[in-house]
Amino acid sequence: MPTSATASSSYRRATPDLLVRLGSTDTEVKLRALREVKNQIIGNRTKKLSFLKLGAVPAVADALAQAQAQAQAQDQAELLVQSAAVLGSFACGFDAGVRAVLDAGAFPNLINLLSYPDEKVVDAGARSLRMIYQSKLAPKYDFLKEKSLGFLLSLLNSKNETVTGLGASIIIHSCETVAEQNALCHPGVLKKLNSLLEGSSSQKDASLESLATIIKNNPEAASKFVSECGRALSSVIDLTKDRYPRTRLLACICLIVIRNTSPCYLQDIGIKTKLVHLLLELLDDPGQLGEDSPFALSSLIAQKEDLQRLAFEANAIDKLYNHLQKDSLHPRRFQGILLVLADLCSKLESCRSRFLSLEMLDLVTHALTHDNADVRAAACICLKSVSRSIKTLSAGRFMNEMIVTQLVQLLHDPSTSVQVAALGAVSNIVVDFATHKSLIVKCGGLKVLVQLSKSMDATLRLNALWALKNLMFLADNVCKEGILLELTIPLLSSLICDPEPSVQEQALALVRNLVDGCINSVEYVFAEDGILLDAIGRQLRSASKAEIGIQGMYVLGNIASGNEFHKEAVMHQLLPQVNDGDRSFILKFLQNNDSQLRTAAIWTIINLTFPSSPGASSRVVKLRNADIVSQLKTMAKDPCVDVQLRVRTALGQL
């Protein structure tokens, strides 16, 4: 475009001259140049980038350094103020600018400005540093170093609002570990932050954010804040009524952090309801607040059924539905809304039915193809939650081509978090009681699930096997055959011996479902020289946790409900011929603290000694010789009723 070409060329001509003027020894010339840069780059990302490429940042940093060097000799205040302002402007909301300011070595010089007697200089330095501290690239402040807390306190105690704000920004940016949180629980810091809750609007915001940072997941910090700061909690609660919506949101977030850290606080139903209503209201904000509020709401209600119920009663589903209806939702807002819906539908059937009755399933299915990976992942998580409804699963509502095809597509997604979220949704949907399991195979899902079960990423392996296990649940023979053909017996055997215990558990549970149902399916574990059964036996002998024992024993129990050959094969696993002095693992399982493991072990014994089976009596003798019968007799008064009843049945057969 002619206009921009002219502007661009005149800009190019002017810039080298500007750089020369920035380095001028004439204070007036230099000041004019600094103001010129400042006016050009303010709020203009493109200009910032152009000046950055031309080396303006080192020139301004030099101007700051020279002004500091000469400050004693003559009055350089205006130069200090202007150069600091330009550096701050470069850093504002622009990571490349922050990087350039840091690379130019301006950071320590900006810190020096804070100790100047001239209030304007201090203010300009603090303002500039705050811009830097808004970026992740800012240097981490070490709260654990000697005297560092003193410096921070001097900032927080300053009469200058920008300086106190800088103190807060440093806390928000740099406090990450529990040790750092504990260091910041210094009475001086907490008391000051508490008093800032009654300061100006920006001080309130800075204090709320700092407090949330110090308290997050640190119960000790939460208790110190609440107990040592008088009516601290009430002050934060009061700020949920502040006239500024940003302050209201930050107060909500601070309260949520306190409650999630120490559930003993804020149990009052009134405050819970208020938080829900406030956050739903803030969702209407068209800007940043509307994007942040769903994340806050999600952290408030996640895993908490009582709060999910309150949100449901506050009509949250309908309100979120209205937002989803809007065109061109910002991706972050879209993601947040989907995550809140996921939380709402994670436990309560009433929420899921409302979600389905509003026909939101189509909206969420559509979001599976969104350009933004976070939105795609959130849509999967939402689908995962809604498909926890057994009532709807049983009606086969989720097993439709539209949903399944798109979820299978997402199993190939370049983002691992999308893949994991998609696997979560697939895991639930394939439970499908309505005999549509073949649809997932038809859409190519089985092949991908098997591929993912071979992934180097343990989370992907775990979730892929989880989905395959659920697909195998009550599957018909054709479906079982198809899964095993794709998965192969050698791969399944190696997954049973995977380095990750959680993967081992899923693999064993998959075999448990494989050998359930039609009696012929028991034969699968004997195929290919019985490598599956050997792998199961090996894993049970070295089981590292009860969950592995439970799944493994149910596999053996299910096999033992087959014919004589099957029962004898299980006996061989339980009581190997070679007497190496070790006790059989089943004895250890019968003595395990986990009642489910004891139950699973007893079911195996019940099946091995099932009255109508011809070899039962010889197996009873062997079990007696292995001390298993005497162990069972000691379990007649087991604390678990289920175990007691199984022991009674087993002893009745022995």
Next chain:
Amino acid sequence: MPVRVVESSAPSQVSGANSGETLPQVCSLLSVGQAFSGTQNVSSLQKDEAWRVNVRIQGCDLEHGYLCGTMEALNVPMADTPVVTFWEGEIIDTKNYTFFTGKWEATQEDDIRHWTKFPSFRPYLSRVEVDGGKSLDLSDSEHIYMRWKEQYFVNVGTDCGLTIAGFYYVCFSCSDGYISGFYYDPNSSPFQKLELKSTNEGRSGFSFSSYELQ
């Protein structure tokens, strides 16, 4: 077909005040995937009749006293195929639900009349009469009492000429998986008895499958 009773929020639901004191009953025979088969006696004054019935447990959430599954009626005279319905169950754990139904057109007298049909219930009678059995601890009981309410037809339309307006009072024996129940619908013949046994689907023993929702 009688009008279906509109479900209101469950009045028999116990408020959470005393929750967490008794552990929910765990019974491996009443877990997901387990199948049961037997009959439902639908005899009327005109004729003796029993339908073969299969039940499969599909979901179990003891924390919330919830159970669900499908029920398949096999030789239904007016249907060409077996009729499958989806039902949801309330487990009487005195935490989530008491013996008093408080809905589905069942009065406390109806409740007592049905529960007392189960011999194992008799020791609880006096306390149930007071408050539905709120203070009873059933965690050590060998029987699990439930109400099963059919929610929808899975494989036939609502115009199939059958009703699912009523519900079942159910008693489950944890030791052998025997289920007895009585269908209650003020508009149907009273005390239709449901009798089901745990099935082992041709095996010589018991088999257990599992799934987990994420």
